[in-house]
Amino acid sequence: MTRSHKFNLALTIILLALAATGCTTISEKASKIQFHSQLSQALDGCKRIAPVQAVESRFKPQATESLNVKIREAASDVGADSVVTLNMEETMTEVRLQGIAYKCY
8 A cells, every 4th residue: 555545544534533523413312302493482382391501612513513402401301392592602612502491292
């Protein structure tokens, strides 16, 4: 194997590893939570359960996707079946997503 081929193979392996770490998978409990990006009439008949939040490193690849999964998991943890996001705050090192968990069904 030539030097060029070794370099290309190493580069391909590194790129594949980086792509794999950037993916956010959704847990089974989070997948059952309806996600709303704003208050809507769809929540009119729902019971407000609790405020919820999720925090992620701002340096993590796919931080926004990870926050969406984490806030859905937080809603599931308090017995909700829906969550609406209200606010996203950023600091130098982290991103915080705030929302409200609802029970609709």
